[in-house]
Amino acid sequence: MAYETVALIGIGNIMFHDEGLGAYLVKYIEENYEAHPKLTIVEGGTLGFTLMTYYQEYDKIIVVGTGSKVGPVGTINSENAEQVMANESATRKTANEVEITMMIEICSFHEDMGEVQLITMVPHDIIDVKNAMTPEALACMPKLVAETLSELKNSDIILKRKKSDEVSFISIIDAYANPRIADFTDMSQCIS
Numbered sequence: 578m579a580y581e582t583v584a585l586i587g588i589g590n591i592m593f594h595d596e597g598l599g600a601y602l603v604k605y606i607e608e609n610y611e612a613h614p615k616l617t618i619v620e621g622g623t624l625g626f627t628l629m630t631y632y633q634e635y636d637k638i639i640v641v642g643t644g645s646k647v648g649p650v651g652t653i654n655s656e657n658a659e660q661v662m663a664n665e666s667a668t669r670k671t672a673n674e675v676e677i678t679m680m681i682e683i684c685s686f687h688e689d690m691g692e693v694q695l696i697t698m699v700p701h702d703i704i705d706v707k708n709a710m711t712p713e714a715l716a717c718m719p720k721l722v723a724e725t726l727s728e729l730k731n732s733d734i735i736l737k738r739k740k741s742d743e744v745s746f747i748s749i750i751d752a753y754a755n756p757r758i759a760d761f762t763d764m765s766q767c768i769s
Contacts, residue, residue: 579733580636580692585725586621586628588642588677591753594707595700595714597622599642601749602721608744610736616729625676632680635691637732640677641725644697651698651717653724658685658693694728696721708754710746718746 585606591597600620607618617635621628631638646654656664658681681693698721701711710718726736 578731581615582617582635582691583615583637583639583729583732583734584617584619584631584635584691585729586619586631586638586640588621588624588628588640590622591708592706594702594705595710596643596703597708597750597753598698598700598710598714598718598721599640600753601710601746602641602718602725604749604753605718605722605744605746606725606736608749609739611739613734613736616734616736626680629680629683632691632693633689637692637694639694639696639725639728639732641696641721642677643700643703645674646697646699648699650701650711650713651720653696653698653721655694655696655724655728657695658690661693661695696724696728708750710750715746 585603587599587601587603589596589599591600600622603618603620617631619628619631621640644654646652661678661681662685677695681690698714698717701713729736
């Protein structure tokens with residue numbers, strides 16, 4: 578199905594190992610694929626309810642993050658809003674899942690909510706405090722990229738790879754863990 582506006586939102590806290598996989602995923606797509614005029618990519622991190630405007634202003638919202646479904650590390654689940662709400666007791670085990678479910682509940686009272694698709698991957702460790710990913714979860718990230726690209730394609734968004742060298746997940750994770758002033762293109766925007 579074709580949509581006029583699609584938001585791809587990666588969620589999760591990069592301070593807790595694999596919890597940040599949604600943030601890393603959207604940055605990977607942003608770095609390695611050309612921009613699409615109908616797609617907005619959002620590193621949602623831990624923004625929680627401030628992401629609600631995307632649910633109301635976009636035709637389709639694809640949210641990617643960790644999930645608490647039972648399964649081996651790297652197991653991917655994809656559910657639409659109705660499926661999330663039907664399984665809400667099974668979907669409310671982490672802070673991100675609680676916020677997503679509550680945003681869907683709140684937005685469902687309004688007629689202007691876009692179609693929501695939640696893609697989650699079972700992590701290895703979201704407890705330990707470390708800006709990194711476990712090797713077990715990192716090995717499964719290409720599968721999560723493929724699932725996300727497939728969902729975008731189902732939404733009539735076909736992304737083309739950039740011709741430049743691939744920016745690896747390891748490089749992206751390292752940039753998040755070790756930010757530098759030089760990584761910010763125009764610091765004058767922050768100083769007003």
